[in-house]
Amino acid sequence: MTINSNNKKVTDIFKPFFEPGSEDIVTPNLPANGNGHATVALEQFTGTLRIEDNNPMLYILGGGKFHVASGNGQINFTEYNDKAIVIRGLQQGDTIISKGITLQSQPPSSVRSNRTKNPQMQLLAGIVTEFAEVYKDKAAGLLTARPGYKFENGIITAQPAIVAVVERKIHKASLTQEDLLPSSYKGYPVDVVPASPIDILQYHPEVKTETNVINQLKAIQEPTFLEALTAPAQEAAILEAARLGNNYTPPPHVSLDEVQAAMTLTCHVSPEGGWTTLGPFLDDTQEHLQVAMYDFSAPQIYKMLKKVVRRGVSLTLVYDGNPAANVGKGTKVDDVAEDTIITALTKLGKQNFKSIKAWKGKSGICNNAYHIKVAVRDKKSFWLSSGNWQSSNQPDEDFASDNTLLKEYNREWNIIVDNTKLSDIYYKFIEWDFTRSAAKPEADLIESFELPDMYLPEETLEWSEIAKYRIFPPKKITFTRTRPVRIQPVLTPDNYIEHALSIIRSAKRTLYFQNQYISIGETLTPEYEELLNTLMDKINDPDIDARVILRAQRSDTDRKMLEALQAYGFDMSRVKMMSNTHTKGIIADGERILIGSHNYSNAGVQYNRDASLLIYNDVVANYYQDVFLHDWERRSRASVTEESVIIGSSNTEASLIDDGLSKISWKEYFSS
Structure with a gap:
């Protein structure tokens, strides 16, 4: 069986599993019939393969290991009508954090890697999701969490961090030991930050807004690629509405000449x-x-x-x-x-x-x-x-x-x-x-x-x-x-x-x-x-x-x-x-x-x-x-x-202004 990919790294990784005579690079070796599993170290990539749809699942770990398995115990690769299969995902140890196989309409040669696929941050995203689940009912005011970086005195550092989003920051002396968030979790520092307006609308139990409204706001202000690693998926209709494009045609007989x-x-x-x-x-x-x-x-x-x-x-x-x-x-x-x-x-x-x-x-x-x-x-x-x-x-x-x-x-x-x-x-x-x-x-x-x-x-x-x-x-x-x-x-x-x-x-x-x-x-x-x-x-x-x-x-x-x-x-x-x-x-x-x-x-x-x-x-x-x-x-x-x-609400405006706050419009918040 021949394995072909638009990414040489993808091909090199999968060849030893399926092509006779290929040098073994894994221990244990994948059995000849394709059953079982194997792990191998690799760097993060986005690649494509031609694949036969036998209910396959492929999990890719940036900077770590990948895991191959299937619902029927077999994995077979073959041509797939010139369609590209994009393989990407994340595994931490034996735990699958995320997976993805996406069928693209373009041929494999047109699928491009990009720098938004940061392996370090993708790995952190799984830990962030776990952190949020563990502490959402324990720590006072925790609304959500996302992958990010440690800030010191307001300046970004190169240290990846769990960004814990709270309703409002409260001095440690005012919190009980049970309400405190940890300073680190699984080796990553925890940086506590106040919630954004969209965070409050989405996660605050007393303000929580309908999902379609949140999705429309995110269509106006698109989440960064880091936020998207842990953010709930947007509804397909909203994604389509926010899709970039227009029906623009330039004026006839006018040229943008120097x-x-x-x-x-x-x-x-x-x-x-x-x-x-x-x-x-x-x-x-x-x-x-x-x-x-x-x-x-x-x-x-x-x-x-x-x-x-x-x-x-x-x-x-x-x-x-x-x-x-x-x-x-x-x-x-x-x-x-x-x-x-x-x-x-x-x-x-x-x-x-x-x-x-x-x-x-x-x-x-x-x-x-x-x-x-x-x-x-x-x-x-x-x-x-x-x-x-x-x-x-x-x-x-x-x-x-x-x-x-x-x-x-x-x-x-x-x-x-x-x-x-x-x-x-x-x-x-x-x-x-x-x-x-x-x-x-x-x-x-x-x-x-x-x-x-x-x-x-x-x-x-x-x-x-x-x-x-x-x-x-x-x-x-x-x-x-x-x-x-x-x-x-x-x-x-x-x-x-x-x-x-x-x-x-x-x-x-x-x-x-x-x-x-x-x-x-x-x-x-x-x-x-x-x-x-x-x-x-x-x-x-x-x-x-x-x-x-x-x-x-x-x-x-x-x-x-x-x-x-x-x-x-x-x-x-x-x-x-x-x-x-x-x-x-x-x-x-x-x-x-x-x-x-x-x-x-x-x-x-x-x-x-x-x-x-x-x-x-x-x-x-x-x-x-x-x-x-x-x-x-x-x-x-x-x-x-x-x-x-x-x-x-309007009845809170006077007291808030007395506290040095001012009301702004959502148009101003999104203003460009």
Whole structure:
């Protein structure tokens, strides 16, 4: 009998069992008739075999042993209609922790291994499941557990750990000996953390929410591949609803061609240079303003839009349609609901204002978010940014007089481009979005069910830290025919990955990466996996000064993200966290910059609508590089903080606010 696999390691392991004359590598040997069992040491892999379905079961242990058995005492391998059998699993000693044989529709050669199959963490997952069963009724407040890493003083270490999730952390002195969790279990340290909002909804006995709601929330915020090792399986219908994809087609007769030409660029960052640059840009509109926007609610922008519409300017708006987050609170206390803005502009504009909610979903133009932030003015100039049109992104404040205000608002990278050809490209793509969305708009997933109120503590910073913050004024750079600039327009779902790969691979000396997050779920498309692996290889290269800044947002999401990055293989000494960064940019060698609205998730780089620019110029790159290095040195940290969330009701709000907690919306919690 012949054994064939797309993975040589799989073939080498199974040949001694079934092929006469193969060298024995196991003791005891597997009997000739295929009955019995055998064990052999191997490293973790994901492989495929061609197999005859005789009720087989195969169990693979990463870094340990595998066990082969069958219901009828026999195992036979043969061709299986060119279908691929993916073999993976986990065994600890004589105990089968998990198993899996999956029939794939593609031939074996197309099945790819990936770094989410971390053998060490898969082994730990079985121990975590056992730990949760043993202590769920013993220790006070234990809701669940998951595999992760030990954190010391808020900084991730390389030590795998059992992450025990509790309702709220309580000082040991307040607990009885019976209620205490152990400091270690079966050789792994136990790290106790407060529950996330989804953890509370899913596991708290007094708050527990229906499974379909939990699954829909997980479809919005996909669990990391580490969480998926122990998380309950999602319902097939929800998984299908959350499946990545869309019905996007690019506009006809429009190409995303690189432009090399004379033009003027206005580089600026928020919060200090946001509204002071965007306001005059909008006010200078003469005939037509076209806007593609995820969130818009800032009162100063609302006022400006009314002003330009009143004087007869034609205004077109394509927007996400999921209500803007946290309007009326915090930095957005004076912001205006999007529906109110749309109603007022419709009444005011009559024939010269039109708007449409973007068509989202697998049948639409983008997967789950119309996340773009672009405004095209008179088809001659355009503004492009990582930041929405909310007060948190483009605040109307005097930062020169009071730089302590900087800590309250988002860091954004913005740019204005004065060039007719590039403006025309973005104009036609947004015009196409409007036309396609007019065919069939869809409702938003998160609006289809109600959730209880959520309360979280506000972040505080030391005044000594704020005093170190520097203000960056806008910089206007003019290029001429004899000294032009090269710019590549970049859009998703069209061409982001190829150009992101290009700039990352081009880095020889430095690579600076700043984004809201890097998401690594259980299932990755090959394209996104290639992007992650390419980024990781550069970040881990000792010959490159590579640095990553991500957003310090919520302790539960921050920790899970860092754990997933480490388990995937990223060098965590090169990763820092920064409060209120909403930037999405990459700078290579101080000569090339990719700037725009793309978050690093599978949907964000491949299926949502986002816009960026790849600019080949050292003057432009160095403007934003100076901001990045400032943020790395003065505004970022390696540690994460812990916070407890409370899921309550309206009658608890007053007491919670007195305790220093504030209510946030679920849209803000999931905000991107």
